Amino acid sequence: GQQVMQIPQYQHVQEGEDFTTYCNSSTTLSNIQWYKQRPGGHPVFLIQLVKSGEVKKQKRLTFQFGEAKKNSSLHITATQTTDVGTYFCAGLNFGNEKLTFGTGTRLTIIP
Amino acid sequence: GAVVSQHPSRVICKSGTSVKIECRSLDFQATTMFWYRQFPKQSLMLMATSNEGSKATYEQGVEKDKFLINHASLTLSTLTVTSAHPEDSSFYICSAREWQISYEQYFGPGTRLTVT
Numbered sequence: 001g002q003q004v005m006q007i008p009q010y011q012h013v014q015e016g017e018d019f020t021t022y023c024n025s026s027t028t029l030s031n032i033q034w035y036k037q038r039p040g041g042h043p044v045f046l047i048q049l050v051k052s053g054e055v056k057k058q059k060r061l062t063f064q065f066g067e068a069k070k071n072s073s074l075h076i077t078a079t080q081t082t083d084v085g086t087y088f089c090a091g092l093n094f095g096n097e098k099l100t101f102g103t104g105t106r107l108t109i110i111p
Numbered sequence: 112g113a114v115v116s117q118h119p120s121r122v123i124c125k126s127g128t129s130v131k132i133e134c135r136s137l138d139f140q141a142t143t144m145f146w147y148r149q150f151p152k153q154s155l156m157l158m159a160t161s162n163e164g165s166k167a168t169y170e171q172g173v174e175k176d177k178f179l180i181n182h183a184s185l186t187l188s189t190l191t192v193t194s195a196h197p198e199d200s201s202f203y204i205c206s207a208r209e210w211q212i213s214y215e216q217y218f219g220p221g222t223r224l225t226v227t
Binding site: 001 | 160206216219
């Protein structure tokens with residue numbers, strides 16, 4: 001079945017440093033979504049990318065969708081303590097309309 | 112934005128008993144709801160897709176007789192864990208999608224089940 005892997009699994013950064021998480025799917029995706037889950041919380045939708053090569057920005061967050069629609073990345077510039085949490089990518093396959101969640105990257109910030 | 116509620120938020124039950132978890136879309140109609148399971152520090156694993164008015168579709172390896180899903184209305188889906196065992200202890204999260212509006216899924220706050 002479809003697998004979605006993320007690296008790194010954990011990332012500890014000093015506050016103010018940048019952070020990037022990479023997402024790779026074993027199959028071509030219809031679209032990719034990104035979610036953030038705070039400790040003890042539930043996943044919260046961040047963004048959806050649909051087009052090959054698409055780049056979207058939300059303030060300090062930049063999301064990219066690969067040309068082959070099999071990989072994606074999330075980059076956070078100048079991290080803040082509020083960025084703490086686990087970031088999941090999730091690939092959607094229009095064929096079955098199911099989201100397959102990536103393995104997640106847990107971000108911790110050192111103040 | 113769209114809101115999904117789950118009840119209860121936490122439940123402790125004895126081994127062998129059954130537990131029902133409710134998932135409601137509060138301000139939109141959700142023809143499709145999804146049930147996930149999440150173990151500590153792990154990703155979300157899709158258990159089943161719940162469609163209003165029809166039988167749920169279970170993922171491979173998920174026992175349909177153990178995890179009973181009912182989607183009786185456009186705003187309510189329930190997951191019943193039958194004859195619970197300690198290994199069923201987990202964080203159960205539902206999500207709902209506003210059909211034909213977006214593929215974005217709105218997640219409920221989750222239910223932490225502990226089976227003693």
